[in-house]
Every structure is written in structure tokens, then in C-alpha cells.
Amino acid sequence: MTGGSTSERKERHLSICVDPARYRVETRAGGAGWERLSFAHRAMPELSLAALDSGSEFLGYRLRLPLLASCMTGGSAGGGRVNRFLAAAANEARIAFGLGSFRILLRDPTWLADFQVRPLLPDVPLLANIGAVSLHEHGHAAVIDIARRLEADALVVHLNPAQELFQEGGDSSFVGLRDSLSRLFEACAMPIIVKETGFGIGPEEARALLASGAAQIDLAGAGGTNWIAVEAERLDPGPLRDAAADFDQWGYPTALLLAAVAEGGTEPSRLIASGGIRNGLDLAKALALGAGLAGTALPLLRAVESGGRDGALAFIERLAIGLRSTMLLTGSASIEALRRGILIADAGFQADVRALAAADAAAFL
Numbered sequence: 001m002t003g004g005s006t007s008e009r010k011e012r013h014l015s016i017c018v019d020p021a022r023y024r025v026e027t028r029a030g031g032a033g034w035e036r037l038s039f040a041h042r043a044m045p046e047l048s049l050a051a052l053d054s055g056s057e058f059l060g061y062r063l064r065l066p067l068l069a070s071c072m073t074g075g076s077a078g079g080g081r082v083n084r085f086l087a088a089a090a091n092e093a094r095i096a097f098g099l100g101s102f103r104i105l106l107r108d109p110t111w112l113a114d115f116q117v118r119p120l121l122p123d124v125p126l127l128a129n130i131g132a133v134s135l136h137e138h139g140h141a142a143v144i145d146i147a148r149r150l151e152a153d154a155l156v157v158h159l160n161p162a163q164e165l166f167q168e169g170g171d172s173s174f175v176g177l178r179d180s181l182s183r184l185f186e187a188c189a190m191p192i193i194v195k196e197t198g199f200g201i202g203p204e205e206a207r208a209l210l211a212s213g214a215a216q217i218d219l220a221g222a223g224g225t226n227w228i229a230v231e232a233e234r235l236d237p238g239p240l241r242d243a244a245a246d247f248d249q250w251g252y253p254t255a256l257l258l259a260a261v262a263e264g265g266t267e268p269s270r271l272i273a274s275g276g277i278r279n280g281l282d283l284a285k286a287l288a289l290g291a292g293l294a295g296t297a298l299p300l301l302r303a304v305e306s307g308g309r310d311g312a313l314a315f316i317e318r319l320a321i322g323l324r325s326t327m328l329l330t331g332s333a334s335i336e337a338l339r340r341g342i343l344i345a346d347a348g349f350q351a352d353v354r355a356l357a358a359a360d361a362a363a364f365l
Contacts, residue, residue, distance in 0.1 A: 006104045007111070009167075009234070014078045016233045017225065017298060018305040025229045026298065027198075027248065032223020032276025033255030036349050037285050040342045042331040052327050053334045054320070055094075057269075058293055059125040059153045059191065064094035065320055066287060066335055069312075070218075070274050070295035071098035071129040071156055071195070080114035085304045087117035089312035091124050093320075096293065098127035098156060105146050106138045118151040127193065128152035132159050133171045135180045140187050147190065154215065155190055157181065160197040162251075163227035166244045168235060178208075185213025196220035198227050198275060199251030202360035203261045216270050218295060219261060221254030223276025225298045252356060255289065256349070260357045262290025268339070280322015287323075288338040 016023045056066035069090045073079035079100060090097035097117070104111050118126055128147040135143060135157070147155045159177070164170035185192055194201070194209050195218030201209070206217045232244035254275035261271065273286040274295030286294040296319075303315040332338045 006107070010073060010100070010104070011078050012234055013230060014073060014082070014301070016230055018302050020302070023230075023233050025225055025233070027223050027226050027251075027276070031249070031253060032221065032282070033253035033349075034223075034276065034282045034285050036346045037255060037289075038344045039284070039288070039326060039330050040344060041329055045328055045331040047328050047331060047333055049324060049328055051333065052324055054324050054327060056292065056335055058096055061096070061123070061125050061153075062094075063096060063124065065283075065316070065323065066291075066293045067095040067283065067316070067319065068127075068218075068272060068274070068293055068295035069095060069097045069300050070220075070297040071100055071127065071158065072297050072301055073100040080111075082301065082304050083114060083117050084120065085309045086300060086312055087120040087126075089300075089304075089309045089316065091121045092309075093313060093316040094124055095316060096125040096127065097121055098295070099129050099150070099152075101129050101131055101134075101158065102146050102150070103131055103134050106134065106142055112149070115150055125153040126151065127154050127156050129156040129158060132157050132177045132181065132194075133164070133174065135184060136176065140180075140184050143184075144188050144190075147188075152190065154193050155188060156193045156195055156218070157184065158195050158197050159201070160227065162199050162247070163197055163231055166228045166231040166235070166240065166247075168231075168240075170231075178212075181209065181214075182212045191215035193218055193272070195272070195274075198222060198225050200254070200257045200275070202252065202257070202364065203264055203357050204360050204364035206261050207264060207266065208364075210266065210270055216272055216292075217261075217266075218272035218274055219252075219254065219257050220295075221257040221273075221275035222249070222251030223254045224274070224278075224296075226250075252360075255285065256353055256356050258286060258289045258291060259349075259353045260360070263353065264357075266290070268292035280319045280324075281326060283319050283323050284326035284338060285343065287335055288343050290339065 273291035
């Protein structure tokens, strides 16, 4: 795929994702599983809103909210504009910011300006992002060099086999990724975060990646943007597009997946939860289940499309209000206090968590 065609594909992705009236790209309502959880309410919380600490530490920075503007775009005219608006909003709101894949830079460095947002982010972490298959194509040294040139605080390596299979001309071989990642962990001085792209990293895979050197895992479960559906909108009518429609419910629902991974003893500081985070309650539930940070992408992208930097800031503030209100109404003075067992799950939630863990263990053999 040429640099030009990559840019056109990225621009088309943007146009599809920001137009919900024409394109359905999100997993069905409730697909992430957040609606299966609620909080124990305190009528006398004995707290004041002003005294709450909703901040967290991430990559050596103090964030106002444990939130990541997750890796989205870059390498197209619209992508550069989105990155600049989002970076400015992330720094003002004091949340972490992730760039979209810089694969295009490994083929066409003229797009570098789209990704150079470090000057807009003096106070918060910047995450660079590349697909795992690019490690085979371009080598570890070239990937690390781009991440350094972008002045990133960490390198995100994304796993997206489902998306690639339904992308015309996409990758279809994923042999050797585990070994390639292990070698990257050894070669790269900056922290490496491994993420999925909307279908989830199972508990066994997550633990194996952490054990082999990943600094954090972004589980990126199902319930938010379905990238098979996004790619299907770009396909001509035919068997591939028809087959894509069968995968609307593919992947691990984020809430179930997060519960399964956290129950295995993984520290919150090493877990990022994304996939269907749409409001402050979702954010609070992700943190209460055991994530140290939560990520969101599509809502921020749409907020920028409708209102630029101010639109993104308004959405982030909505999440902040929802999170802090949840903290007060549960008597939780800090993020850590949210994790003291105050979530109420529906009757089948724990059974589904156990079934997910068992099936994942069998698949990982």
C-alpha cells in the first residue's frame, strides 16, 4: 500500500466514524457490559466535592483525570487537524493523549507534521502508536526512531488482526508477533503499551505480555468502535462485505474482560480499559473494576468534529463531572477508594467472567 493510499484510507476512516447518521460503526448498545454494573449509593457520604481527589499518576505525570484520549488518527489532512485540536484539549484538561498509527511515516516522512504535537502537550503524556505487523515490515530500529522523533513518553503497539482481515489489501499473516514484541521490549528504552483495537486482549495473553516486558496493557474490548464495521463501509458489495456483517458481536465485552484480568491479580497501574467508555459512570466503573486508566476515542473524535478543541473539552468535562459525582455519591474520596468492592453486578456477571476466563485459557493453549 502506498503512502498516498494510506492517507486516503485514514481520511475515509475519519469521514465514516464522525457520521453516525449514515454509518453504524459501534457495537450494539450495551456491548461493553457497563450496564450490568451499578454502584452502592451513600445517602450520607460525609464528603465534599471540593475535597475529592480524582487525579492519578501515569508515566511520571500527574493527571487531573485517569483518562486517555485514545490513539485515533494522523497521516491525512483531517487527521492532522484532529490531532492538534485533541492535543490542545488534552493538555488543558490534563489527560493523556495518544496519536494514531504512524505507519505512514515509515513509508512517507512528509506526513511528520501531522504527528508532531509535543509542543501542544508540555504537561501530559504523549503516546506514539504503531501496529505490531509493522515491526516485521520495517524493523524495530525504525519504529523506535520515529517514536523518539515524536518525543513520545511511551510507544503503543496495537494488535488488530480482525480489522486487517476485513480491510482490502490488509495483512493476513500474524505469525511471530509474540516473539517480535518480546524483542521490542528488550530493544526499546521507553515504556511499551500493548493494545487491541476493539475486540480485547484476553486474560492469558495480557498476563503473558506483561510478564515478557510490556509496561501496560490496554485491553480495548468490544462495546465501542467496531473496526470490522468501519472497514466494511469501505468495501464494495460482495462476499467480504457480507461476511463482515456477521462479526457485529465479535470480541470480549470490556467490562467482563477487565473483571477477568483484574481478578487474576494484575495491578491497576498496569491496566488501561477502553472500549465503550461513553460517560463518567462508565469511566468510574472501569476504575472500580481494576483499571488504572480508561481510554476513549470515538466520542472525542465526534466532539472535535462538531466543536473543535472546545467540543473536546466539553466532553471531557462531562466525564469529569460524572466521575466526581460517582465518587461523592459512593463516599469515595479517591480513585483508590472506588476499588473497595462497592460495585453491584447483575446475577450472571460473575458466572460470565468465569466462563470468559476459562474459554480464553483454552484458546491460549
